[in-house]
Amino acid sequence: MPPPERLARAALARVAEPGDPLVGRWLAESGPLAVWDALRSGGAALPGASAERWAGLLLRARRARPEADIGLIGELGGRFVCPGDREWPTQLDDLGVTRPIGLWLRGACSLRFVSLRSVALVGARACTDYGAHVTVELATGLAERGWTVVSGAAYGIDGAAHRGALSVSGATVAVLACGVDVSYPSAHRELLDRIAAGGLLVAELAPGDHPTRGRFVLRNRVIAALTRGTVVVEAGRRSGALNTASHARRVGRHLMAVPGPVTSGLSAGAHRLIRAEATLVGDAAEIVELVGEMGELADPGPSPLVPRDLLAPRAALVLDALPGHGDSTLTEVAGGACTSEADALARLRELCGLGFVERVGERWRLAPESTRHARVVPASAHGGP
Known part of the structure; x- marks a missing residue:
């Protein structure tokens, strides 16, 4: 992408919230340079923006320093990737007008290549020992088969997924709801550094930006669209993992879930998905059978004989x-x-x-x-x- 357009997208990534459909339509219709010029000049509002909304965007635009942000990501050993770049994963285009404006990356791996064969493992933050154990088993099995494990670096299932992949030197990608230089949660600082060293940290938000409740929800659409399928390991009835599942269904990805004890409230969401639309899976081989190439079949194993x-x-x-x-x-x-x-x-x-x-x-x-x-x-x- 030409430098002026890259700078414009970096600025807009600082100004707009992730997945803003109005900004996405402006980009599709006018391009990043025109949208950024309109905001930077403080002129008339672009179509569809209320006076209050436009005023808020202008306030953010005055504080945007795209050159500084791109320089900072370079100092961190990262980069800013835009649609049209060789590293851009084209499957994200399935998000339509909610496609990321650009992505800030930290790590040596190519996002495009590691996401070609990737699976999202998501679930409850306050998971049970059962959920954590199953997640580690799934992550290690996928990594050993050459698949990338994608999750959100949160407590619980997310953290177990990343650790499982790292334990067998597999590739893992953490999609964050903050800047790639922000350690959130703070207790995962070491884990995030390990992911950056052996995989990738990915964020729509510019360096230094902090997470909010809404940004966690919006982040989920990137996790779903980036991968070939989403596995919900353990989730309550109101789990954020169900939001990721809905995005996976919307963009046509495989949706899977792991069953748990019927007495556990943390299995209720996963069981609801299985009843409605998700495919029940119990190990990495069954996941690969769904998301992999033709012929990558799970071995049913020997039947018990008497x-x-x-x-x-x-x-x-x-x-x-x-x-x-x-x-x-x-x-x-x-x-x-x-x-x-x-x-x-x-x-x-x-x-x-x-x-x-x-x-x-x-x-x-x-x-x-x-x-x-x-x-x-x-x-x-x-x-x-």
Whole structure:
């Protein structure tokens, strides 16, 4: 982007609130230079702005110093990325007029490249031990598969997501509701530094800007649009993670949720999503199966087997013909299995050798439970005449 337009966008990032649709329409219709010139000159209000709104924007415009902001981000080892730049993730354009004016980045990774295969993990700040454990497992599994973990660097699920990715030297991106030079929450200062060293800190707000309640909500749309899918790990009925989920649905991203205990209020929001629209996931492989390329399927794993699952069909029928208690004659067993007495006798002898039945004189009965599970079914039992 030409330097004048870059400076204009840097100035507007200081003046406008993130995701302001009115400013977004001005940019789409007139371009950043015209919008910034109108604000800087203090002239007539642009279309759609009330007198009060225009006055507030003018006050902010007088304090904007885009050259200083771009110089400061450079001193931090970061940069200001605008639409049209090679590093700009074009999936953010799906936000339409609420697309970021630009993004302030801190970290060596290319935002465009690390977001190509990325998943958002979001959830409650006051999460349970269960939620934190599941999040770390998901984040490490995704990172080990080469996926970038994106979250908001808040307490709870967000922090667990970033730490899980970092624990296996994976890429992680924190989308902030403040400037990239502001450590918020302050207890995450070290975590934010680690993310900047191995991944990226991303913000719409200029350096030095502090978060507000509304900015946290607006930040969520960037998390949703940047990634291929959003996973809600743990969320109450009024969790901010549900706001991220709504943005993911709006821009056509995959929406997933992790189930939790039905007795936990922090699972209520996730369960509501699963009932309505989200796909239930339990591990990283199931997430990748949804958001990955064709053929990246989750391994269902081996089904649990019990010894009788390995019996040949005819042997299983004879075994089913024996009563749960008491014993039966050969004739009764053959009738119950709908086969000849000769065939029933052959099958009973096989079952006796495998420990499933035992003979009592001329009668047959099920062997004790301990005997049935003590023997290994040989390969010959897979078939049968």
